[in-house]
Amino acid sequence: MEKEQMPAKQAKLNAILDAATSLLVEKPTASLNEIAARAGIGIATLHRYVESREQLMLHLGFRAMDVLREAFESVEKEAYAAERYIPRLIETLIPLGDRIYFLARDATVDNNPDMEHTYRDIRQPVLEKIELLQQQRILRQDCDAEWVWSVTESVLFLAWERMAGGHLTASSAAALVESTVRRGFGVGERQS
Amino acid sequence: MEKEQMPAKQAKLNAILDAATSLLVEKPTASLNEIAARAGIGIATLHRYVESREQLMLHLGFRAMDVLREAFESVEKEAYAAERYIPRLIETLIPLGDRIYFLARDATVDNNPDMEHTYRDIRQPVLEKIELLQQQRILRQDCDAEWVWSVTESVLFLAWERMAGGHLTASSAAALVESTVRRGFGVGERQS
DNA sequence: CAGAGATGATAGATTGATCTATCAAAAATA
DNA sequence: TATTTTTGATAGATCAATCTATCATCTCTG
Numbered sequence: 186m187e188k189e190q191m192p193a194k195q196a197k198l199n200a201i202l203d204a205a206t207s208l209l210v211e212k213p214t215a216s217l218n219e220i221a222a223r224a225g226i227g228i229a230t231l232h233r234y235v236e237s238r239e240q241l242m243l244h245l246g247f248r249a250m251d252v253l254r255e256a257f258e259s260v261e262k263e264a265y266a267a268e269r270y271i272p273r274l275i276e277t278l279i280p281l282g283d284r285i286y287f288l289a290r291d292a293t294v295d296n297n298p299d300m301e302h303t304y305r306d307i308r309q310p311v312l313e314k315i316e317l318l319q320q321q322r323i324l325r326q327d328c329d330a331e332w333v334w335s336v337t338e339s340v341l342f343l344a345w346e347r348m349a350g351g352h353l354t355a356s357s358a359a360a361l362v363e364s365t366v367r368r369g370f371g372v373g374e375r376q377s
Numbered sequence: 378m379e380k381e382q383m384p385a386k387q388a389k390l391n392a393i394l395d396a397a398t399s400l401l402v403e404k405p406t407a408s409l410n411e412i413a414a415r416a417g418i419g420i421a422t423l424h425r426y427v428e429s430r431e432q433l434m435l436h437l438g439f440r441a442m443d444v445l446r447e448a449f450e451s452v453e454k455e456a457y458a459a460e461r462y463i464p465r466l467i468e469t470l471i472p473l474g475d476r477i478y479f480l481a482r483d484a485t486v487d488n489n490p491d492m493e494h495t496y497r498d499i500r501q502p503v504l505e506k507i508e509l510l511q512q513q514r515i516l517r518q519d520c521d522a523e524w525v526w527s528v529t530e531s532v533l534f535l536a537w538e539r540m541a542g543g544h545l546t547a548s549s550a551a552a553l554v555e556s557t558v559r560r561g562f563g564v565g566e567r568q569s
Numbered sequence: 570c571a572g573a574g575a576t577g578a579t580a581g582a583t584t585g586a587t588c589t590a591t592c593a594a595a596a597a598t599a
Numbered sequence: 600t601a602t603t604t605t606t607g608a609t610a611g612a613t614c615a616a617t618c619t620a621t622c623a624t625c626t627c628t629g
Contacts, residue, residue: 216615216616216617217617217618226576227577229576229579229618229619229621230575230576230577232619237618238616238617292405335535339531339534342531343527343531361520365520365528365562368562369558409586409587410586419607420588421591421608422606425605429588430588570629571629574627575626578622579622581621585616585617586616588611588614591610592607594605594608595605595606596604596605597604597605598604599601
């Protein structure tokens with residue numbers, strides 16, 4: 186009666202976060218009432234699981250950070266050929282867009298210092314890898330790693346938006362982003 | 378007493394819109410009270426010039442559309458060599474960022490059907506020019522003009538953000554965006 | 570089945586923002 | 600100077616959203 190119900194609570198919280206995600210993707214300004222309705226629970230219950238809208242958004246934000254961290258680490262471990270690193274990153278991230286991209290436009294999330302700090306930590310290994318690829322002349326060296334990665338993110342966001350709007354499928358999106366970035370930053374490639 | 382005061386009204390409205398722009402760049406959620414304060418007028422006077430927050434945002438939006446239209450047309454008229462078209466567009470747009478980019482994230486503006494329609498009209502000639510450049514093999518042909526232009530916009534937004542954050546100067550931003558886009562979409566170029 | 574805990578509906582307190590109304594003071598204009 | 604217009608301050612109406620409190624009902628679990 187106090188022992189193994191933590192997981193049950195956690196599961197329900199996750200269900201709520203999933204519902205919030207699915208609604209906020211469609212309508213970023215959705216109220217807590219609408220989110221509760223989408224989750225199939227009452228507003229009172231929502232507040233029993235989440236203290237405030239700000240906390241809810243931060244939960245979503247940190248969950249997204251976990252997804253990203255996992256994606257980065259899994260690609261890092263793959264040990265493909267060095268020039269496959271960014272393409273693999275893109276392929277891995279494309280299907281995760283719907284859990285992430287709507288957050289990047291949310292003021293609560295992207296003005297939060299903790300989130301900012303967490304994201305800096307998460308992306309640090311990616312930047313280092315990019316710098317390494319630059320030293321190996323696989324990526325161009327005349328712009329800093331931060332620019333390379335920021336542009337890649339921007340193009341991913343764009344692809345996610347177009348996927349959400351039905352203008353692009355997941356597989357063609359990955360190919361498009363990959364070729365755009367490879368040509369934008371790769372060294373000595375011909376067009377694909 | 379009714380004749381030539383239209384221009385005076387217009388001038389004051391413009392001053393208000395300028396003040397709103399300068400504040401909203403810093404703080405996109407600024408209230409009307411804060412905007413009035415920034416403009417150095419009372420809230421009542423603000424409402425005499427602008428009916429509602431929504432109308433204010435739309436004024437800003439349409440003003441930004443005018444700026445864009447003018448930029449596109451001026452580059453169109455320049456009659457440079459064809460491959461200079463996109464670089465010229467980028468150079469022209471970079472200094473205009475602070476009057477435009479904060480709007481792209483505003484829900485009122487970018488969910489408005491009129492704005493959407495207006496922007497489609499404005500950017501149509503750009504898309505056509507890009508298609509032409511693709512036929513001339515100056516730009517790669519394996520992705521549609523809309524993708525090319527959307528990516529260019531995204532990279533411009535990114536540069537604007539970094540300029541606002543002091544991470545980039547206007548001139549280096551233009552060069553960075555230009556080389557990124559040229560390499561991303563140009564045909565048969567070496568790295569610069 | 571009995572009791573503990575969780576839930577949903579509802580009512581309402583609180584807050585922050587938008588917008589209106591009013592009026593005396595200031596500014597422009599004749 | 601007299602008059603008309605514009606302005607700023609203030610007060611307050613309205614509204615939407617967040618969050619709290621309560622309570623009857625439902626659902627587990629023992």
